[in-house]
Amino acid sequence: MDHYGVLGNPVEHSKSPAIHARFAELTGQAMDYCKLLAPLDNFAQALQQWIDSGGRGCNVTVPFKFEAFQLAGTASERATLAQAANTLSFGDAGQIAADNTDGAGLVRDIQLNAGVSLAGRDILMLGAGGAAAGVLGPLLMAGPRRLVVTNRTHAKALDLVARHAKHPSLHAMLQKTELLALEQQGLQANFDVVINATASSLSGGAVPVDPRVLKPGALAYDMMYGAAAKAFSDWALAHGAVPRDGLGMLVEQAAESFAVWRGVRPPSAQVLQEMREALA
Numbered sequence: 068m069d070h071y072g073v074l075g076n077p078v079e080h081s082k083s084p085a086i087h088a089r090f091a092e093l094t095g096q097a098m099d100y101c102k103l104l105a106p107l108d109n110f111a112q113a114l115q116q117w118i119d120s121g122g123r124g125c126n127v128t129v130p131f132k133f134e135a136f137q138l139a140g141t142a143s144e145r146a147t148l149a150q151a152a153n154t155l156s157f158g159d160a161g162q163i164a165a166d167n168t169d170g171a172g173l174v175r176d177i178q179l180n181a182g183v184s185l186a187g188r189d190i191l192m193l194g195a196g197g198a199a200a201g202v203l204g205p206l207l208m209a210g211p212r213r214l215v216v217t218n219r220t221h222a223k224a225l226d227l228v229a230r231h232a233k234h235p236s237l238h239a240m241l242q243k244t245e246l247l248a249l250e251q252q253g254l255q256a257n258f259d260v261v262i263n264a265t266a267s268s269l270s271g272g273a274v275p276v277d278p279r280v281l282k283p284g285a286l287a288y289d290m291m292y293g294a295a296a297k298a299f300s301d302w303a304l305a306h307g308a309v310p311r312d313g314l315g316m317l318v319e320q321a322a323e324s325f326a327v328w329r330g331v332r333p334p335s336a337q338v339l340q341e342m343r344e345a346l347a
């Protein structure tokens with residue numbers, strides 16, 4: 068029996084143990100997966116304890132994804148672009164390899180589960196914090212025509228874009244979130260896909276962008292799910308877009324982590340369907 072878990076703080080709410088248990092059951096993998104509460108001021112020690120106790124790997128969630136990346140000896144390209152890790156694998160001598168499956172999970176959910184192809188499309192990313200950083204590289208790899216990053220704090224958007232700057236489809240918006248600013252930069256302010264990676268809804272804030280960025284029928288994707296995604300979903304529906312919450316991203320990033328660890332891809336669409344039914 069191989070042991071995995073998710074380190075976070077808080078971690079009690081995590082759905083990852085249920086998702087991975089179902090993946091293991093459906094693929095016949097001999098593994099278990101638990102929640103691991105790490106102290107806010109000592110993630111490194113909690114991680115080392117997990118390695119010492121025989122863990123084969125772990126997921127890492129808020130607020131430790133950056134620290135997890137720093138502690139790893141090696142990192143995948145997508146983790147390096149994100150400067151953050153949500154998936155760690157341990158070698159026999161305790162070496163830590165970092166990966167980040169958040170972006171792959173988002174792209175798979177949009178393209179496979181929602182059926183929206185990203186190649187050649189215009190994408191607007193709202194936010195430039197950890198959630199946005201984790202997904203930008205895989206979004207670029209999907210081949211959009213343009214990917215515009217907009218953020219309340221300009222400097223953070225610029226930093227994020229600078230790290231990904233070799234990709235020609237990426238623009239940074241230097242102004243806040245006004246439609247006017249898009250036009251001033253000569254960008255057509257119509258997007259096929261608008262992704263909300265901000266935390267504005269958590270503080271009760273409005274969606275931080277003019278709804279005219281939405282093409283009719285655009286996909287309006289919130290990386291959160293449940294009640295936290297309601298404000299963005301309502302905004303999308305009110306402006307002729309198709310809302311989607313981040314539950315599929317949650318399941319797909321887990322599936323990608325599972326594949327990294329076990330070399331087996333679980334039936335993620337089935338598990339997503341089961342979760343939607345359980346939550347309904």
Ligand code: ATR
Binds near residue numbers: 199223266270273275
């Ligand atoms: P996370 O890891 O969830 O991305 P984060 O790194 O704190 O958390 O980033 C939160 C994002 O939501 C940031 O892009 C933040 O904008 P700033 O960089 O200007 O802080 C954005 N955000 C949070 N509250 C917001 C609000 N009320 N309006 C607009 N953007 C907001």
